[in-house]
Amino acid sequence: MHRRTLLTAALALAAAGCAGPSTTSGSPAASGSAPTSRAVIGLSYIPNVQFAPFYVGVNDKLFDPVPAQVSLRHHGATEGLFNALTSGAEHFLVAAGSEAMQARAEGVDVIAVGAYYKSFPVQVLALDSSPVQALADLKGRRLGVPGRYGESWLAAQVALNTAGLTEADVTIVEVGYTQVAALTTKKVDAVVGFTTNELVQLQLAGANPRALPVAAGTVPLVSTCLLTTTAYAKKNPEVVRQVVQAVASAIEATAADQPKAIDIAATQIPGWTAAARPNAEAVLQASIDLMDVHDGTFGPALDATQWAQMAEFLQSGKLIKTPVTATDAFTNTFAM
The missing domain is CATH 3.40.190.10 (Periplasmic binding protein-like II)
Incomplete structure (x- = not known):
């Protein structure tokens, strides 16, 4: 889900470059008091049905167990993909693992902590x-x-x-x-x-x-996943763990009731009309197919073999400036 690839027919209904409303989940702390930390999840372009699990997660209060105040933030049209993450304005980012590995090769502190698309799109x-x-x-x-x-x-x-x-x-x-x-x-x-x-x-x-x-078998590139920084993960391990699990639950809920998910997404997409629904249904189904939900269950663990193959491919093709060890770019610590 590269941020520039979301200009679908459905997106024509939204103002180009318009950042969507910040949607917040009031997550209670274990003690019952309001959480003191924040967990802003960056969605890398304007509101779109491909982000439906996040809208569903907020609507259905699936982020409430997270010991932090969870909110969603859509990027602007000209915003750098990792700028808000590295500045601390965002704490998580939904973007391609391949882009994350390229950024890490350039010195950006970014690490993948959970899967989103399991098949390459x-x-x-x-x-x-x-x-x-x-x-x-x-x-x-x-x-x-x-x-x-x-x-x-x-x-x-x-x-x-x-x-x-x-x-x-x-x-x-x-x-x-x-x-x-x-x-x-x-x-x-x-x-x-x-x-x-x-x-x-x-x-x-x-x-x-x-x-x-583009390849027989497993493509040596990782697509959309949930990213954060190693610094944030070390400081907030339980927040990261709970966000990963909440996203998995939200994907399961979205797959289980796609009409409801579209209804929820429609409230987040500026200019939505009923005419956009057939396109949205097709896009959402295609997205869920990539998520690979089995028997109603989504496993957030990342494919270690695919990450290793990607590191080798990017390096051998001189598509990254410096070599990156796969295990430095992703972890399943928070997905188990």
Whole structure:
């Protein structure tokens, strides 16, 4: 859920760059008195149904056991992804593990403490009528990407590596956040897009998209997860533990009653109308599919193998400035 990838059709209903209202959960302390510490959870772009578990968590008071005052904060359009976390304005951040590892390589104190998306959401998308039927078919063709940054760009690197290709074998076209238009107007032959965004838009438009996974098996990139700083985690271990568990419970509640979750999310999305609901339903279902809820249960533990593979891939591809040891970038201490 890269912060710049949330410009879906549903988001067009919200004012561009508008930060959503700060939603707070009044979490009682164990003694019954008001908590003295704060736990601000940063949601990396404007209000969207992909953040439904957090809205559900506040609405259903699932954050109440946390020994801190929990609130949600949406980022502004031009805000740096990690700025509020490193300044202390936020204590948690919902963002990609790949971005966190890149930031850590640049000296940012950030660590992943809980899972959110368990499957990687970025794929190479082509129209069903396109000759691009496998990643190897990208050779000599135009591949659209938002830009040379973020999850989409990293996914493009994985896709080329999987196909045995290099950037020199394809024509990279930076199309901004117009992947759907670029693909359907044949400005490009394929695009890198999100299953919770571009793929949904193409499907709802009846464009018959073909989605190609960027790697066989486990993608060596970690997508959206719950981040904090090592300094905050050391100082507030029980807060971190309870927030991780509350998010897991909120994901379970969202999966169990998606219509209710959309109703709750609608109260947080500026400009919401009933016309946005079909898109929201499709996006929420795609999001829950990525969360991998089994028998109503969501496990917040992170995949150690995937983190190790990501560290190796980013380093070997020179996609991080300095090597990062996987175990320095994530922990399951608070997810068990």
